[in-house]
Amino acid sequence: MSDKRQRARVQGSWAKPLPKHSGTTGAIPNNNPSNNANAASGSWGCGPQKTTKTFEFHQPTKPTREVPPEKVIEQAGDYEISHGPSGVSRLRLLPGFLPPEEADWMFSKLLAELPWSQKSNYRQGEAYQEPRLTCWYGELPYTYARSTMAANTQWHPLLATLRETVSQASGLSFNSLLCNLYRDGHDSIGWHSDDEASLGTKPTIASISLGDTRVFSLRKQPPPEEIGDYTYVERIRVPLNHGTLLLMEGATQDDWQHQVAKEYHDRGPRINLTFRTIYPEPEGHRPGTKMRFTAKNL
Numbered sequence: 550m551s552d553k554r555q556r557a558r559v560q561g562s563w564a565k566p567l568p569k570h571s572g573t574t575g576a577i578p579n580n581n582p583s584n585n586a587n588a589a590s591g592s593w594g595c596g597p598q599k600t601t602k603t604f605e606f607h608q609p610t611k612p613t614r615e616v617p618p619e620k621v622i623e624q625a626g627d628y629e630i631s632h633g634p635s636g637v638s639r640l641r642l643l644p645g646f647l648p649p650e651e652a653d654w655m656f657s658k659l660l661a662e663l664p665w666s667q668k669s670n671y672r673q674g675e676a677y678q679e680p681r682l683t684c685w686y687g688e689l690p691y692t693y694a695r696s697t698m699a700a701n702t703q704w705h706p707l708l709a710t711l712r713e714t715v716s717q718a719s720g721l722s723f724n725s726l727l728c729n730l731y732r733d734g735h736d737s738i739g740w741h742s743d744d745e746a747s748l749g750t751k752p753t754i755a756s757i758s759l760g761d762t763r764v765f766s767l768r769k770q771p772p773p774e775e776i777g778d779y780t781y782v783e784r785i786r787v788p789l790n791h792g793t794l795l796l797m798e799g800a801t802q803d804d805w806q807h808q809v810a811k812e813y814h815d816r817g818p819r820i821n822l823t824f825r826t827i828y829p830e831p832e833g834h835r836p837g838t839k840m841r842f843t844a845k846n847l
């Protein structure tokens with residue numbers, strides 16, 4: 550065996566866990582016969598040596614960090630999910646906003662009649678197909694993930710009615726709508742915020758779900774010192790079922806990201822309608838640019 554490998558094996562035996570010892574300052578005297586092997590290997594295999602050195606266990610000074618447990622929101626209500634420098638982030642959840650029979654025929658009609666297509670997006674210069682179908686209604690085109698959707702300016706009559714219903718319930722007006730079709734559990738949308746400059750500051754997004762239930766997840770943006778590490782951030786899951794209305798308000802798009810993750814058990818199709826207000830891009834502004842400039846968005 551080479552000298553180097555021989556040493557690696559000796560060091561390996563040092564790496565074995567130390568015998569358990571009661572008390573927090575578990576001093577391990579080396580005159581304990583059970584430690585003779587360590588004493589021998591500590592001298593690099595040159596035979597036992599007597600030394601008065603002891604090893605003491607010290608409690609780590611840095612407290613161990615806990616990953617916060619994920620919260621679940623499933624009851625109707627208004628929820629202040631965070632208070633931060635950018636303001637209050639709020640969710641409003643209204644399960645059963647559309648009665649089931651109405652939601653049933655709306656789902657079938659929209660599935661059959663909307664001009665669904667698959668969008669090509671770009672990430673780090675590479676094109677990829679968005680894993681869901683979409684279509685866009687409004688007066689202006691909408692750009693996200695470096696690809697632009699042309700606007701359908703003629704609203705489908707059912708979408709026009711739903712826009713009115715959502716406006717009355719929320720007291721807000723919306724000029725645009727992104728329609729999403731998740732064909733099965735393999736369709737998804739990854740972590741993002743709806744924070745393109747064209748949506749203005751603190752946008753309210755009103756989202757109606759039809760069809761199978763999917764989990765809408767949120768995770769808080771980490772503070773700058775975490776350098777984009779989401780390990781310890783707060784998380785919320787909101788199961789969105791047939792006929793539910795969800796409003797995201799206040800600083801939610803500044804301080805949180807959301808996603809609909811893939812699900813690997815049987816999931817039927819789901820339609821999601823997200824009403825928004827879009828503003829013309831400022832002169833000389835690159836369409837689809839984010840409000841927040843982080844490494845991920847550049």
Ligand SMILES: O=C(O)CCC(=O)C(=O)O
Pocket residue numbers: 727729738743756765789807808809821823
């Ligand atoms: O499908 C959903 O519930 C969310 C869709 C979404 O986040 C988006 O299209 O920006």
